[in-house]
Amino acid sequence: MGLRAQVRTRDGWAVQHAVVTVTDMTGTQVLRADADGEGSVRTDAPLPAGPYTVVVTAAGYAPAASTALVTASGRANAGTFVLARQGGVELPPPGPWTIDPAHSSVAAVAQHLGISSVHGRFTGFGGRIEIAEDLAKSRVDAVITAASIDTGNGMRDGHLKSPDFLDVERFPEITYAGTGITPAGPDRWTVHGELALHGIARPVELDLSYLGTGPDPWGGVRAAFRATAELRREDFAINYNQVVQAGISAIGATLRVELDIQAVQGEQLPQA
Structure with missing residues (x-):
């Protein structure tokens, strides 16, 4: 009854x-x-x-x-x-989610010679997402190993690791601390946080899409996200450039960051 x-x-x-x-x-x-x-x-x-x-x-x-x-x-x-979540958008259930580097990617795209793009990725990174009951208080903390940059060209990678660019000897880690999240559309969010790169910390917002959740073969639950951001190199004192002809630089002034993230529900990744 x-x-x-x-x-x-x-x-x-x-x-x-x-x-x-x-x-x-x-x-x-x-x-x-x-x-x-x-x-x-x-x-x-x-x-x-x-x-x-x-x-x-x-x-x-x-x-x-x-x-x-x-x-x-x-x-x-x-x-x-x-x-339905307030605002008509969804996120995963509240609690901790651990980023799985093996099934995620952290990439950056820069304009080259004003006519094409150079694509790179970082192979060493990790982090944690905390979905709060009050979604505005959700957090993300991520650490990237600066020396793990890979553009597919050893000489170029060496230059990117040098003091002209990332200066990985002095600044071995790139960190992002997200301190809040707000709806930005029916299926989009804005993550508010601070990026520390090349020894300088600046506010950086991520344009985030939540792609859904589902079970994995190891008995866990995974959530998928895609996020983008645009950075100005000069904001982080990465000012090296080479002018190849009047008005055209070898490397563009901005970087587009592209994140494809899988996160596992819980405090740690499953054992292999």
Whole structure:
């Protein structure tokens, strides 16, 4: 007897902190219950037969409502309520997520000679994402090994590691500390944070898309993200350049950073 309901996100995750309120046709509240750790609501007390309005609310989500019919047995099955994040966008369930370098990439693109692009990537990096119940307080912390730059050309990589550019002997790590996140569209977010590069820390925003979650072959759960940012080299005192002809430099003044990230739910990566 009583009410039965499930509360889920669009990705199928349980909303553990949901509150279910039931009112009769006069608007009088007859029942209030909290979802359990599985996002389930189960009450035992029977309800008088008839139609009721069921409203589900949860912090950070838009409310949902439906009509439920209580049978003569005093039972109503309200089904599954799917809650959308406020603003119409989703992120993974709250908690820690560990970046998996083996299935992620950190890349940078620079203009070369004004007519083409040079693509590079960093092969050494790691980090952690913390999705907060209050999404605005979510965090990300990442560390990149500067000497792991790889553009596919050993001579060019050596120059990029030199004092003309990254100066990896003096500044072996590039770090990013994200301190908050705000919605930027129906499926996009802006990550606010600080990038420390070449010994200089500057505010840098990431344009983030959340691509979804799913199980992996090792019994874990993974979330995927794509993010981009544009950096001005002069903001980080990386001023080396070579003018090849009037008005054209060998290397562009800006870098486009492209991140494809897989993160595993939990504090650490699965053992190989």
